[in-house]
Amino acid sequence: MRKKTVSEYIEGIKNGNRALLAQTITLIESNAAKHRKKAEAILKAIHHLSGNSIRIGVSGVPGAGKSTFIETLGTYLCNNGYHVAVLAVDPSSTVSGGSILGDKTRMSELARNKRAFIRPSPSGGKLGGVHYKTRESILLCEAAGYDVIFVETVGVGQGETEVRELVDFFILLVLTGGGDELQQMKRGIxxxxxxxxxxxxxxxxxxxxxxxxxxxxxxxxxLHSNQDGWEPKAVSCSSLDNEGIEEIWDIICEFKTYMKERHLFYENRMKQSNAWLESLVREYLWNSFYENEEVKKYFYDIKTRTEHGSLTALEGAYELIHLYEKRAAKNERCD
Ligand SMILES: Nc1nc2c(ncn2[C@@H]2O[C@H](COP(=O)(O)OP(=O)(O)O)[C@@H](O)[C@H]2O)c(=O)[nH]1
Ligand SMILES: [Mg+2]
Incomplete structure (x- = not known):
């Protein structure tokens, strides 16, 4: 297949072409350096078209019914004129083996809907959490015209915190179990x-x-009695019987109005964007460090010496940093 140009991807996204949107997400999820440049150019070009959606995180243990819930609520929203995108992180390799297929099958009705886009992404061997490019995928979906974005993640402690950083509204699905269950649920979550x-x-x-x-x-x-802002609510619903689903959407709309009236909606997004900036810089520096020729050459030697005690960890770290900086300066002179 002929490689597409950056403008072809951009046009495809602007036209809401689902196949091209999926291909662009694959491109940005790629680690290859040649894809990175293209991905950057696309993201830059569509950025002004993003932001116009409500981003909803859905988390819960495997089997809590996340996919079924998103299918039911998503179908309701499509029937009411919305365009719904679902970014599902698939923990297949670590939990159930091949649940990408499972998710697709369970969201089969939504997957057939012309107003919906479903994208399962591998979690990269992590148990729970989000794909490290989920944020970029959200922006692409928004630019393609999706105004409700669901991010499905398995909740196992880590996952909830990661997805919270990406979304406006965070839904935790729990099952019955009474007091014990509640006791076990970490307060932080x-x-x-x-x-x-x-x-x-x-x-x-x-x-x-x-x-x-x-x-x-x-x-x-x-938990919430001393805080300002939105007071979290507890509801019950059934996705199979389609009961309580509309009410949940009403709560999400109420939340949006509440947050916007108090200028908290965009403040929250701004905080998330700042945190993202920091994490991108961290990621860049991390990669640049470990891709540095001198670091690569001496890393294991220094590590072995610290393990054997002939070098302290502090000395080892400074030696590596010194090697890194020297090489980086040399590269700069050659550029
Ligand atoms: N009784 C009942 N079962 C449900 C409901 N929603 C999902 N399930 C079932 O729970 C199982 C797991 O659902 P799934 O959506 O794959 O859960 P996930 O792993 O959290 O995405 C499936 O067998 C569903 O049919 C519901 O509202 N009521
Ligand atoms: Mg699922």
Missing amino acids: LELADLLCVHKADGNNKQQALLTQKEYELSLHL
Whole structure:
């Protein structure tokens, strides 16, 4: 297949071409240096078209029903005129083996919808968390005209914090289980949620789900009692029976209005953008350090010497940094 030019990718995204959007995401997820330049040019060109969406994180343990929930809410939104993009991080290799297929199958209705775009990305061997290019993918989806973006991640402690940094609204799906479950849930994770949803509130489980919801309501209220801003809510819903889904969308709309009225919506995005800037610089310096010829040449030698005690870790680190700086200065002179 002929390689596409940067302008072809950009045009494709602007026209909302789903195949080209998917190809662009593949390009930005690539680590190859030749792709990096193209990816940068595309992101720069579409940046002014991004930002116009509500970014929603959905987290929960494997099997909590995240994909099914997104499918039901996403289909409802498509039927109401929205364009929905789903960025699902797939922990297949580490958890269930091949769940990319599972996710696609479970979101089959949404996947067929012309107003929806579904993109599973590998989590890169990490358990939970987001793909390290999910933020860029969000921007691309927005530029392609998607106004509701879901980011699905498996929650295992780490995942929630990462996805919180990327989204405006964070939904945590939990299952019934009563007090024990609540006890086990780390307070830190509970604090991240804007909405806690007791999922699968149907059939024999409905009553128990309502009780669990009450317990969560109480804990969220206690957790939040001294803070300003949005007070997290607890609800219950069933994606299979399509119950409580519209109400959840109403809460998200209420949140958006609440945050915008208080100028907190964009303030939050600005904070996220600053954190992103720092993390990009960190990533750049990290790569530049480990790709440095002198560092590569002496790294294992220095590491072995620190392991054997002939060099302290501090001395070893300074020696490496010194080698790095010397080589970087030499490269600069040659440029
Ligand atoms: N009873 C019930 N089961 C559900 C509901 N939503 C999802 N499930 C089931 O829970 C299982 C896991 O769902 P899935 O969406 O793949 O969970 P994920 O791993 O969190 O994405 C599947 O067998 C679903 O059919 C629901 O609202 N009620
Ligand atoms: Mg899933």
